[in-house]
Amino acid sequence: MVITNPILQLKKVSISYTPGKNAVEEVSADIAEKKITAIMGPSGCGKSTLLRAINRMHELYPDIKTMGEILLNGKNILKTNPMEVRRMAGMVFQRPNPFPTMSIYDNVIAGYKLNGITLPKQEKDQLVEESLKNVGLWDEVKDSLFKKGTFLSGGQQQRLCIARALSLKPKVLLMDEPTSALDPIATNRIEELLLDLKNEFTILIVTHNMSQAARISDYSMFMYLGHLIEYDETQKMFTNPSDKRTEEYLTGQFG
Amino acid sequence: MRDLIFKRLLSVCCILILLISAGMIYSLVSGSIPALSHYGFFQFIGSTEWDPHPERETYGALSFIVGTLLTSFLALIFCIPFSLPVALFTGEFFRGKKIATFISSIIDLLAGIPSIVYGLWGFYTFRPIIIEMGVNSQGFGVLTSSIILAIMIIPYASSLSGEFISMVPNELKEAAYSLGATRYEVIRTVTFPTAGSGVFASYILALGRALGETMAVTMLIGNTNNLPTSLADTGNTMASIIANQFGEADGLKLSSLIAIGLLLFLITAIINLIAKLIIKKLN
Numbered sequence: 001m002v003i004t005n006p007i008l009q010l011k012k013v014s015i016s017y018t019p020g021k022n023a024v025e026e027v028s029a030d031i032a033e034k035k036i037t038a039i040m041g042p043s044g045c046g047k048s049t050l051l052r053a054i055n056r057m058h059e060l061y062p063d064i065k066t067m068g069e070i071l072l073n074g075k076n077i078l079k080t081n082p083m084e085v086r087r088m089a090g091m092v093f094q095r096p097n098p099f100p101t102m103s104i105y106d107n108v109i110a111g112y113k114l115n116g117i118t119l120p121k122q123e124k125d126q127l128v129e130e131s132l133k134n135v136g137l138w139d140e141v142k143d144s145l146f147k148k149g150t151f152l153s154g155g156q157q158q159r160l161c162i163a164r165a166l167s168l169k170p171k172v173l174l175m176d177e178p179t180s181a182l183d184p185i186a187t188n189r190i191e192e193l194l195l196d197l198k199n200e201f202t203i204l205i206v207t208h209n210m211s212q213a214a215r216i217s218d219y220s221m222f223m224y225l226g227h228l229i230e231y232d233e234t235q236k237m238f239t240n241p242s243d244k245r246t247e248e249y250l251t252g253q254f255g
Numbered sequence: 256m257r258d259l260i261f262k263r264l265l266s267v268c269c270i271l272i273l274l275i276s277a278g279m280i281y282s283l284v285s286g287s288i289p290a291l292s293h294y295g296f297f298q299f300i301g302s303t304e305w306d307p308h309p310e311r312e313t314y315g316a317l318s319f320i321v322g323t324l325l326t327s328f329l330a331l332i333f334c335i336p337f338s339l340p341v342a343l344f345t346g347e348f349f350r351g352k353k354i355a356t357f358i359s360s361i362i363d364l365l366a367g368i369p370s371i372v373y374g375l376w377g378f379y380t381f382r383p384i385i386i387e388m389g390v391n392s393q394g395f396g397v398l399t400s401s402i403i404l405a406i407m408i409i410p411y412a413s414s415l416s417g418e419f420i421s422m423v424p425n426e427l428k429e430a431a432y433s434l435g436a437t438r439y440e441v442i443r444t445v446t447f448p449t450a451g452s453g454v455f456a457s458y459i460l461a462l463g464r465a466l467g468e469t470m471a472v473t474m475l476i477g478n479t480n481n482l483p484t485s486l487a488d489t490g491n492t493m494a495s496i497i498a499n500q501f502g503e504a505d506g507l508k509l510s511s512l513i514a515i516g517l518l519l520f521l522i523t524a525i526i527n528l529i530a531k532l533i534i535k536k537l538n
Contacts, residue, residue, distance in 0.1 A: 055433055087435035097426045101448035114436035114444055161430070168434060 006030035038217035090165030096157035098149035155186025287514030330404035338413035346420030366410035374474035395477030419453030
Protein backbone atom coordinates (compact mmCIF):
# COMPACT_ATOMS: atom_id res chain seq x y z
CA MET A 1 0.00 0.00 0.00
CA VAL A 2 1.37 3.43 -0.92
CA ILE A 3 0.23 6.59 0.80
CA THR A 4 0.72 9.63 -1.40
CA ASN A 5 1.64 12.93 0.26
CA PRO A 6 1.78 11.56 3.80
CA ILE A 7 1.60 14.19 6.52
CA LEU A 8 3.48 12.03 8.98
CA GLN A 9 6.24 9.55 8.27
CA LEU A 10 7.69 7.07 10.73
CA LYS A 11 11.09 5.80 9.68
CA LYS A 12 12.57 2.86 11.58
CA VAL A 13 11.25 4.12 14.89
CA SER A 14 12.46 2.11 17.87
CA ILE A 15 11.66 2.91 21.47
CA SER A 16 13.19 1.39 24.58
CA TYR A 17 12.25 1.69 28.25
CA THR A 18 15.35 -0.18 29.33
CA PRO A 19 18.57 -0.16 27.32
CA GLY A 20 18.88 -3.05 24.87
CA LYS A 21 15.23 -4.01 25.06
CA ASN A 22 12.98 -2.34 22.53
CA ALA A 23 9.27 -1.93 23.23
CA VAL A 24 8.81 -0.72 19.68
CA GLU A 25 11.06 -2.24 17.01
CA GLU A 26 11.91 -0.39 13.80
CA VAL A 27 8.41 0.67 12.86
CA SER A 28 8.11 2.44 9.51
CA ALA A 29 4.82 3.79 8.22
CA ASP A 30 3.41 6.75 6.30
CA ILE A 31 0.26 8.35 7.66
CA ALA A 32 -2.32 9.82 5.29
CA GLU A 33 -3.52 13.39 5.73
CA LYS A 34 -7.10 14.02 6.85
CA LYS A 35 -7.78 10.34 7.41
CA ILE A 36 -8.25 8.25 10.50
CA THR A 37 -5.51 5.74 11.07
CA ALA A 38 -6.07 3.18 13.81
CA ILE A 39 -3.31 1.38 15.68
CA MET A 40 -4.48 -1.96 17.02
CA GLY A 41 -2.86 -4.78 18.89
CA PRO A 42 -2.99 -6.72 22.14
CA SER A 43 -1.97 -5.08 25.44
CA GLY A 44 1.73 -4.41 25.67
CA CYS A 45 2.31 -4.52 21.92
CA GLY A 46 3.76 -1.01 21.91
CA LYS A 47 0.88 0.83 20.28
CA SER A 48 0.58 3.57 22.94
CA THR A 49 4.35 3.75 23.18
CA LEU A 50 4.56 4.42 19.46
CA LEU A 51 1.82 7.05 19.61
CA ARG A 52 3.48 8.89 22.50
CA ALA A 53 6.74 9.11 20.55
CA ILE A 54 5.03 11.32 17.98
CA ASN A 55 4.52 14.21 20.38
CA ARG A 56 7.69 13.37 22.29
CA MET A 57 5.84 12.58 25.51
CA HIS A 58 8.54 10.04 26.28
CA GLU A 59 11.00 12.79 27.00
CA LEU A 60 9.25 13.50 30.30
CA TYR A 61 10.72 10.21 31.49
CA PRO A 62 14.50 10.19 31.17
CA ASP A 63 14.85 6.40 30.84
CA ILE A 64 12.85 6.16 27.63
CA LYS A 65 14.84 6.43 24.40
CA THR A 66 13.39 7.02 20.95
CA MET A 67 15.44 6.19 17.85
CA GLY A 68 14.81 6.57 14.16
CA GLU A 69 13.09 9.46 12.42
CA ILE A 70 9.60 10.90 12.67
CA LEU A 71 8.80 13.42 9.96
CA LEU A 72 5.85 15.76 10.33
CA ASN A 73 5.32 17.72 7.12
CA GLY A 74 8.77 16.54 6.11
CA LYS A 75 10.48 17.92 9.22
CA ASN A 76 12.14 15.56 11.69
CA ILE A 77 10.32 16.21 14.95
CA LEU A 78 12.97 14.46 16.98
CA LYS A 79 15.24 17.35 16.03
CA THR A 80 12.65 20.08 16.63
CA ASN A 81 11.91 21.92 19.88
CA PRO A 82 9.60 19.54 21.78
CA MET A 83 7.22 22.35 22.83
CA GLU A 84 6.72 23.22 19.18
CA VAL A 85 6.20 19.54 18.28
CA ARG A 86 3.55 19.15 20.95
CA ARG A 87 1.63 22.15 19.71
CA MET A 88 1.57 20.60 16.23
CA ALA A 89 0.62 17.14 17.48
CA GLY A 90 -2.32 17.39 19.87
CA MET A 91 -3.03 14.53 22.23
CA VAL A 92 -6.14 13.06 23.81
CA PHE A 93 -5.59 10.60 26.64
CA GLN A 94 -7.25 7.42 27.85
CA ARG A 95 -9.02 9.05 30.73
CA PRO A 96 -10.56 12.50 30.36
CA ASN A 97 -8.19 14.92 32.09
CA PRO A 98 -9.55 18.47 32.01
CA PHE A 99 -7.62 20.80 34.31
CA PRO A 100 -9.61 20.69 37.55
CA THR A 101 -8.72 24.22 38.62
CA MET A 102 -9.85 25.79 35.36
CA SER A 103 -13.29 26.64 33.99
CA ILE A 104 -14.59 25.06 30.78
CA TYR A 105 -13.68 28.26 28.94
CA ASP A 106 -10.14 28.27 30.30
CA ASN A 107 -9.72 24.58 29.61
CA VAL A 108 -10.43 25.12 25.93
CA ILE A 109 -7.81 27.84 25.60
CA ALA A 110 -5.44 26.22 28.10
CA GLY A 111 -2.92 25.65 25.30
CA TYR A 112 -2.62 29.40 24.84
CA LYS A 113 -2.59 30.20 28.54
CA LEU A 114 0.07 27.58 29.22
CA ASN A 115 2.26 28.92 26.45
CA GLY A 116 1.92 32.45 27.73
CA ILE A 117 0.09 33.61 24.60
CA THR A 118 -2.46 36.31 25.35
CA LEU A 119 -5.24 36.70 22.86
CA PRO A 120 -7.71 39.55 22.65
CA LYS A 121 -10.98 38.74 24.41
CA GLN A 122 -12.94 38.61 21.17
CA GLU A 123 -10.52 36.16 19.58
CA LYS A 124 -10.61 33.98 22.68
CA ASP A 125 -14.42 33.91 22.71
CA GLN A 126 -14.43 32.97 19.06
CA LEU A 127 -11.83 30.25 19.55
CA VAL A 128 -13.71 28.76 22.50
CA GLU A 129 -17.00 28.75 20.61
CA GLU A 130 -15.45 27.30 17.48
CA SER A 131 -13.55 24.58 19.34
CA LEU A 132 -16.57 23.59 21.41
CA LYS A 133 -18.76 23.54 18.30
CA ASN A 134 -16.16 21.32 16.63
CA VAL A 135 -16.69 18.70 19.31
CA GLY A 136 -20.46 19.20 19.56
CA LEU A 137 -20.26 20.48 23.11
CA TRP A 138 -21.20 24.12 22.54
CA ASP A 139 -24.96 23.76 22.94
CA GLU A 140 -24.52 21.70 26.08
CA VAL A 141 -22.14 24.06 27.88
CA LYS A 142 -22.62 27.53 26.42
CA ASP A 143 -24.46 28.68 29.54
CA SER A 144 -21.92 27.26 31.95
CA LEU A 145 -18.66 28.21 30.29
CA PHE A 146 -17.27 29.56 33.54
CA LYS A 147 -18.04 26.52 35.62
CA LYS A 148 -15.36 23.98 36.33
CA GLY A 149 -14.85 21.42 33.57
CA THR A 150 -14.80 18.59 36.08
CA PHE A 151 -18.58 18.90 36.65
CA LEU A 152 -19.26 17.53 33.19
CA SER A 153 -19.97 13.87 32.50
CA GLY A 154 -17.10 11.61 31.44
CA GLY A 155 -18.03 11.79 27.77
CA GLN A 156 -18.42 15.56 27.88
CA GLN A 157 -15.09 15.86 29.66
CA GLN A 158 -13.43 13.83 26.94
CA ARG A 159 -14.98 16.03 24.26
CA LEU A 160 -13.74 19.05 26.22
CA CYS A 161 -10.26 17.55 26.12
CA ILE A 162 -10.56 17.07 22.37
CA ALA A 163 -11.65 20.71 22.04
CA ARG A 164 -8.64 21.71 24.14
CA ALA A 165 -6.33 19.85 21.77
CA LEU A 166 -8.08 21.21 18.67
CA SER A 167 -7.95 24.83 19.79
CA LEU A 168 -4.22 24.85 19.04
CA LYS A 169 -5.02 23.82 15.44
CA PRO A 170 -2.71 20.80 15.46
CA LYS A 171 -1.50 19.09 12.29
CA VAL A 172 -2.29 15.67 13.73
CA LEU A 173 -4.47 14.57 16.60
CA LEU A 174 -3.05 11.66 18.59
CA MET A 175 -5.66 9.72 20.53
CA ASP A 176 -4.66 7.10 23.07
CA GLU A 177 -7.68 4.84 23.56
CA PRO A 178 -9.89 7.90 24.01
CA THR A 179 -13.09 5.97 24.63
CA SER A 180 -11.84 3.18 26.87
CA ALA A 181 -13.09 4.96 30.01
CA LEU A 182 -16.47 5.91 28.51
CA ASP A 183 -19.87 4.23 28.30
CA PRO A 184 -21.22 3.03 24.90
CA ILE A 185 -23.35 6.13 24.27
CA ALA A 186 -20.49 8.52 24.98
CA THR A 187 -18.20 6.30 22.90
CA ASN A 188 -20.63 6.47 20.03
CA ARG A 189 -20.69 10.27 20.16
CA ILE A 190 -16.90 10.46 20.12
CA GLU A 191 -16.74 8.11 17.14
CA GLU A 192 -19.22 10.24 15.20
CA LEU A 193 -17.22 13.28 16.18
CA LEU A 194 -14.01 11.77 14.83
CA LEU A 195 -15.67 11.07 11.49
CA ASP A 196 -16.61 14.75 11.34
CA LEU A 197 -13.20 15.94 12.42
CA LYS A 198 -11.30 14.09 9.73
CA ASN A 199 -12.49 16.65 7.19
CA GLU A 200 -10.12 19.05 8.89
CA PHE A 201 -7.65 17.03 10.93
CA THR A 202 -5.44 13.99 10.62
CA ILE A 203 -6.25 11.52 13.34
CA LEU A 204 -4.11 8.72 14.68
CA ILE A 205 -6.00 6.61 17.19
CA VAL A 206 -4.79 3.78 19.39
CA THR A 207 -7.57 1.36 20.19
CA HIS A 208 -7.89 -2.13 21.52
CA ASN A 209 -11.45 -2.17 20.30
CA MET A 210 -11.40 -3.84 16.88
CA SER A 211 -14.95 -2.96 15.97
CA GLN A 212 -14.17 0.67 16.72
CA ALA A 213 -11.22 0.53 14.34
CA ALA A 214 -13.44 -1.12 11.73
CA ARG A 215 -16.19 1.48 12.16
CA ILE A 216 -14.18 4.66 11.97
CA SER A 217 -10.73 4.19 10.52
CA ASP A 218 -9.58 4.46 6.91
CA TYR A 219 -6.27 2.77 7.57
CA SER A 220 -5.25 0.28 10.23
CA MET A 221 -2.00 -0.86 11.72
CA PHE A 222 -1.68 -4.11 13.58
CA MET A 223 1.15 -4.27 16.07
CA TYR A 224 2.41 -7.29 17.92
CA LEU A 225 5.32 -7.52 20.38
CA GLY A 226 6.67 -4.16 19.30
CA HIS A 227 6.61 -4.93 15.58
CA LEU A 228 4.31 -3.47 12.98
CA ILE A 229 2.89 -6.65 11.52
CA GLU A 230 0.49 -5.26 9.00
CA TYR A 231 -0.57 -1.83 7.79
CA ASP A 232 -3.27 -1.47 5.20
CA GLU A 233 -6.60 0.02 4.31
CA THR A 234 -8.96 -0.91 7.09
CA GLN A 235 -11.44 -2.52 4.79
CA LYS A 236 -8.78 -4.72 3.25
CA MET A 237 -7.28 -5.67 6.59
CA PHE A 238 -10.59 -6.68 8.07
CA THR A 239 -11.73 -8.68 5.04
CA ASN A 240 -8.51 -10.09 3.76
CA PRO A 241 -5.54 -9.73 6.10
CA SER A 242 -2.24 -10.78 4.61
CA ASP A 243 -0.53 -11.89 7.80
CA LYS A 244 -1.67 -14.94 9.72
CA ARG A 245 -1.21 -13.19 13.10
CA THR A 246 -3.44 -10.31 12.04
CA GLU A 247 -6.10 -12.75 11.03
CA GLU A 248 -5.82 -14.62 14.31
CA TYR A 249 -6.06 -11.38 16.27
CA LEU A 250 -9.01 -10.07 14.29
CA THR A 251 -10.87 -13.35 14.65
CA GLY A 252 -10.31 -13.30 18.38
CA GLN A 253 -7.88 -16.16 18.63
CA PHE A 254 -5.52 -14.16 20.81
CA GLY A 255 -5.12 -10.69 22.30
CA MET B 256 -14.60 -14.63 72.71
CA ARG B 257 -11.03 -13.51 72.13
CA ASP B 258 -12.30 -11.00 69.58
CA LEU B 259 -14.64 -9.57 72.17
CA ILE B 260 -11.91 -9.17 74.77
CA PHE B 261 -9.66 -7.53 72.22
CA LYS B 262 -12.42 -5.16 71.17
CA ARG B 263 -13.20 -4.25 74.80
CA LEU B 264 -9.53 -3.64 75.49
CA LEU B 265 -9.24 -1.30 72.53
CA SER B 266 -12.38 0.57 73.56
CA VAL B 267 -11.12 1.03 77.10
CA CYS B 268 -7.80 2.42 75.85
CA CYS B 269 -9.53 4.84 73.50
CA ILE B 270 -11.95 6.02 76.15
CA LEU B 271 -9.08 6.48 78.58
CA ILE B 272 -7.27 8.76 76.14
CA LEU B 273 -10.45 10.76 75.62
CA LEU B 274 -10.93 11.05 79.38
CA ILE B 275 -7.36 12.25 79.86
CA SER B 276 -7.84 14.91 77.18
CA ALA B 277 -11.13 15.96 78.69
CA GLY B 278 -9.48 16.13 82.11
CA MET B 279 -6.74 18.32 80.74
CA ILE B 280 -9.20 20.73 79.22
CA TYR B 281 -11.17 20.69 82.46
CA SER B 282 -8.13 21.60 84.56
CA LEU B 283 -7.15 24.33 82.10
CA VAL B 284 -10.63 25.83 82.23
CA SER B 285 -11.09 25.52 85.97
CA GLY B 286 -7.56 26.79 86.62
CA SER B 287 -8.11 29.86 84.49
CA ILE B 288 -11.53 30.79 85.92
CA PRO B 289 -10.16 32.86 88.85
CA ALA B 290 -8.14 35.12 86.53
CA LEU B 291 -10.77 35.32 83.82
CA SER B 292 -13.57 36.15 86.26
CA HIS B 293 -11.41 38.62 88.17
CA TYR B 294 -10.42 40.64 85.08
CA GLY B 295 -13.14 39.60 82.66
CA PHE B 296 -12.33 37.66 79.49
CA PHE B 297 -12.04 40.60 77.12
CA GLN B 298 -10.18 42.76 79.63
CA PHE B 299 -7.73 39.88 80.13
CA ILE B 300 -6.98 39.30 76.47
CA GLY B 301 -7.05 43.02 75.64
CA SER B 302 -4.65 44.28 78.30
CA THR B 303 -0.88 44.59 77.93
CA GLU B 304 -0.40 45.11 81.68
CA TRP B 305 1.71 42.48 83.43
CA ASP B 306 2.38 43.72 86.94
CA PRO B 307 3.05 41.10 89.60
CA HIS B 308 3.52 43.67 92.42
CA PRO B 309 1.50 42.20 95.34
CA GLU B 310 -0.58 45.33 96.03
CA ARG B 311 -1.59 46.18 92.47
CA GLU B 312 -1.46 42.77 90.77
CA THR B 313 -2.67 43.13 87.17
CA TYR B 314 -2.29 40.56 84.44
CA GLY B 315 -3.20 40.85 80.76
CA ALA B 316 -2.34 38.51 77.91
CA LEU B 317 -2.26 40.82 74.90
CA SER B 318 1.54 41.29 74.75
CA PHE B 319 2.05 37.54 74.69
CA ILE B 320 -0.72 36.85 72.21
CA VAL B 321 0.87 39.41 69.91
CA GLY B 322 4.32 37.97 70.63
CA THR B 323 3.16 34.49 69.69
CA LEU B 324 1.28 35.49 66.56
CA LEU B 325 4.03 37.85 65.41
CA THR B 326 6.89 35.35 65.77
CA SER B 327 4.86 32.51 64.28
CA PHE B 328 3.64 34.39 61.23
CA LEU B 329 7.10 35.82 60.62
CA ALA B 330 8.53 32.31 60.92
CA LEU B 331 5.97 31.13 58.39
CA ILE B 332 6.96 33.87 55.95
CA PHE B 333 10.68 33.23 56.44
CA CYS B 334 10.25 29.50 55.91
CA ILE B 335 8.42 29.75 52.57
CA PRO B 336 11.42 30.59 50.35
CA PHE B 337 13.21 27.52 51.71
CA SER B 338 10.46 24.97 52.12
CA LEU B 339 8.76 25.61 48.78
CA PRO B 340 11.85 24.83 46.68
CA VAL B 341 12.48 21.72 48.79
CA ALA B 342 8.87 20.63 48.25
CA LEU B 343 9.17 21.18 44.49
CA PHE B 344 12.50 19.40 44.41
CA THR B 345 11.24 16.30 46.17
CA GLY B 346 7.66 16.33 44.88
CA GLU B 347 8.13 17.35 41.27
CA PHE B 348 11.62 17.62 39.85
CA PHE B 349 13.14 14.55 41.44
CA ARG B 350 10.02 12.66 42.40
CA GLY B 351 10.78 9.05 43.23
CA LYS B 352 14.53 9.52 42.68
CA LYS B 353 17.16 8.53 45.22
CA ILE B 354 18.32 12.12 45.56
CA ALA B 355 14.80 13.24 46.54
CA THR B 356 14.60 10.54 49.21
CA PHE B 357 18.03 11.59 50.44
CA ILE B 358 17.11 15.27 50.63
CA SER B 359 13.80 14.63 52.34
CA SER B 360 15.34 12.34 54.93
CA ILE B 361 17.93 15.02 55.72
CA ILE B 362 15.16 17.60 56.04
CA ASP B 363 13.15 15.21 58.19
CA LEU B 364 16.20 14.89 60.39
CA LEU B 365 15.84 18.61 61.14
CA ALA B 366 12.44 17.81 62.62
CA GLY B 367 14.07 15.38 65.02
CA ILE B 368 16.49 17.89 66.54
CA PRO B 369 15.30 18.74 70.05
CA SER B 370 14.03 22.25 70.55
CA ILE B 371 16.62 22.94 73.25
CA VAL B 372 19.41 22.24 70.75
CA TYR B 373 17.94 24.79 68.36
CA GLY B 374 17.81 27.16 71.30
CA LEU B 375 21.46 26.58 72.19
CA TRP B 376 22.55 27.00 68.60
CA GLY B 377 20.47 30.14 68.32
CA PHE B 378 21.88 31.48 71.57
CA TYR B 379 25.58 30.87 70.94
CA THR B 380 25.90 30.91 67.16
CA PHE B 381 23.04 32.82 65.65
CA ARG B 382 22.54 35.56 68.25
CA PRO B 383 26.08 36.96 67.74
CA ILE B 384 25.26 37.33 64.04
CA ILE B 385 22.17 39.33 64.93
CA ILE B 386 24.29 41.54 67.19
CA GLU B 387 26.86 41.90 64.40
CA MET B 388 24.06 42.98 62.05
CA GLY B 389 23.24 45.69 64.54
CA VAL B 390 19.61 44.72 65.04
CA ASN B 391 19.93 45.30 68.76
CA SER B 392 22.64 45.16 71.38
CA GLN B 393 21.84 41.81 72.96
CA GLY B 394 20.72 39.89 69.92
CA PHE B 395 17.54 38.69 71.62
CA GLY B 396 14.11 39.45 70.25
CA VAL B 397 11.33 38.85 67.78
CA LEU B 398 13.57 38.62 64.70
CA THR B 399 15.99 36.15 66.27
CA SER B 400 13.20 33.88 67.51
CA SER B 401 11.29 34.04 64.23
CA ILE B 402 14.28 32.97 62.17
CA ILE B 403 15.04 30.03 64.47
CA LEU B 404 11.35 29.12 64.45
CA ALA B 405 11.39 29.26 60.66
CA ILE B 406 14.23 26.76 60.51
CA MET B 407 12.36 24.53 62.95
CA ILE B 408 9.17 24.43 60.89
CA ILE B 409 10.80 24.00 57.45
CA PRO B 410 10.68 20.18 57.70
CA TYR B 411 6.95 20.18 58.48
CA ALA B 412 6.09 22.64 55.75
CA SER B 413 8.28 21.07 53.09
CA SER B 414 7.60 17.38 53.61
CA LEU B 415 3.82 17.68 53.70
CA SER B 416 3.57 20.17 50.86
CA GLY B 417 6.02 18.05 48.85
CA GLU B 418 3.65 15.17 49.35
CA PHE B 419 0.73 17.18 47.99
CA ILE B 420 2.80 18.35 45.02
CA SER B 421 3.79 14.77 44.21
CA MET B 422 0.13 13.73 44.37
CA VAL B 423 -0.80 15.90 41.37
CA PRO B 424 -1.83 13.26 38.82
CA ASN B 425 0.66 12.59 36.05
CA GLU B 426 -2.14 12.66 33.50
CA LEU B 427 -2.82 16.32 34.27
CA LYS B 428 0.82 17.23 33.86
CA GLU B 429 0.99 15.20 30.65
CA ALA B 430 -2.08 17.02 29.39
CA ALA B 431 -0.30 20.32 29.95
CA TYR B 432 2.92 19.10 28.34
CA SER B 433 0.94 17.80 25.38
CA LEU B 434 -0.25 21.36 24.78
CA GLY B 435 3.33 22.51 24.46
CA ALA B 436 3.91 23.86 27.94
CA THR B 437 7.38 24.07 29.46
CA ARG B 438 8.12 22.59 32.84
CA TYR B 439 7.93 25.99 34.51
CA GLU B 440 4.55 26.66 32.89
CA VAL B 441 3.27 23.27 33.97
CA ILE B 442 4.31 23.96 37.58
CA ARG B 443 2.83 27.43 37.55
CA THR B 444 -0.48 26.70 35.87
CA VAL B 445 -1.19 23.06 36.70
CA THR B 446 0.90 21.64 39.53
CA PHE B 447 0.59 24.56 41.94
CA PRO B 448 -3.09 25.34 41.42
CA THR B 449 -3.95 21.64 41.73
CA ALA B 450 -1.84 21.08 44.83
CA GLY B 451 -2.65 24.59 46.07
CA SER B 452 -5.00 23.96 48.94
CA GLY B 453 -2.90 21.04 50.16
CA VAL B 454 0.20 23.20 50.16
CA PHE B 455 -1.75 25.90 51.97
CA ALA B 456 -2.89 23.40 54.59
CA SER B 457 0.69 22.21 55.06
CA TYR B 458 1.72 25.75 55.88
CA ILE B 459 -1.13 26.14 58.34
CA LEU B 460 -0.03 22.96 60.11
CA ALA B 461 3.52 24.32 60.20
CA LEU B 462 2.11 27.51 61.68
CA GLY B 463 0.43 25.42 64.36
CA ARG B 464 3.85 24.01 65.22
CA ALA B 465 5.37 27.46 65.50
CA LEU B 466 2.58 28.75 67.75
CA GLY B 467 3.23 26.21 70.47
CA GLU B 468 7.00 26.05 70.21
CA THR B 469 8.43 26.90 73.63
CA MET B 470 12.02 26.14 74.50
CA ALA B 471 14.00 27.70 71.66
CA VAL B 472 11.81 30.79 71.70
CA THR B 473 12.11 31.18 75.46
CA MET B 474 15.88 31.16 75.09
CA LEU B 475 15.94 33.77 72.35
CA ILE B 476 13.05 36.20 72.63
CA GLY B 477 14.43 38.19 75.54
CA ASN B 478 11.61 37.51 78.02
CA THR B 479 10.35 41.02 78.57
CA ASN B 480 6.70 41.59 79.34
CA ASN B 481 6.00 44.31 76.81
CA LEU B 482 4.07 44.55 73.57
CA PRO B 483 6.60 44.01 70.78
CA THR B 484 6.22 46.67 68.09
CA SER B 485 9.23 46.00 65.87
CA LEU B 486 11.41 43.13 64.74
CA ALA B 487 14.23 44.33 66.99
CA ASP B 488 12.03 44.36 70.11
CA THR B 489 12.30 41.79 72.80
CA GLY B 490 9.14 40.27 74.22
CA ASN B 491 7.53 37.05 75.32
CA THR B 492 5.29 34.53 73.65
CA MET B 493 2.39 32.78 75.37
CA ALA B 494 4.51 29.66 75.69
CA SER B 495 7.62 31.46 76.89
CA ILE B 496 5.86 33.50 79.60
CA ILE B 497 4.43 30.29 81.05
CA ALA B 498 7.79 28.52 80.89
CA ASN B 499 9.48 31.48 82.56
CA GLN B 500 7.07 32.21 85.34
CA PHE B 501 5.08 29.15 86.36
CA GLY B 502 7.68 28.06 88.92
CA GLU B 503 7.18 30.94 91.31
CA ALA B 504 3.57 31.70 90.50
CA ASP B 505 0.57 31.24 92.73
CA GLY B 506 -2.91 32.64 93.18
CA LEU B 507 -4.05 35.09 90.54
CA LYS B 508 -0.75 34.95 88.65
CA LEU B 509 -0.85 31.17 88.34
CA SER B 510 -4.44 31.37 87.21
CA SER B 511 -3.47 33.98 84.61
CA LEU B 512 -0.70 31.74 83.29
CA ILE B 513 -3.14 28.85 83.04
CA ALA B 514 -5.58 31.11 81.21
CA ILE B 515 -2.81 31.96 78.74
CA GLY B 516 -2.21 28.23 78.34
CA LEU B 517 -5.92 27.76 77.61
CA LEU B 518 -5.84 30.52 75.02
CA LEU B 519 -2.76 29.04 73.37
CA PHE B 520 -4.47 25.67 73.27
CA LEU B 521 -7.54 27.20 71.66
CA ILE B 522 -5.57 29.14 69.03
CA THR B 523 -3.49 26.10 68.09
CA ALA B 524 -6.53 23.82 68.04
CA ILE B 525 -8.41 26.18 65.73
CA ILE B 526 -5.43 26.54 63.37
CA ASN B 527 -4.99 22.77 63.20
CA LEU B 528 -8.69 22.24 62.70
CA ILE B 529 -8.71 24.62 59.74
CA ALA B 530 -5.77 22.79 58.16
CA LYS B 531 -7.36 19.39 58.70
CA LEU B 532 -10.65 20.58 57.22
CA ILE B 533 -8.87 21.79 54.10
CA ILE B 534 -7.01 18.49 53.75
CA LYS B 535 -10.18 16.51 54.37
CA LYS B 536 -12.00 18.47 51.70
CA LEU B 537 -9.19 17.59 49.29
CA ASN B 538 -9.45 13.87 49.77
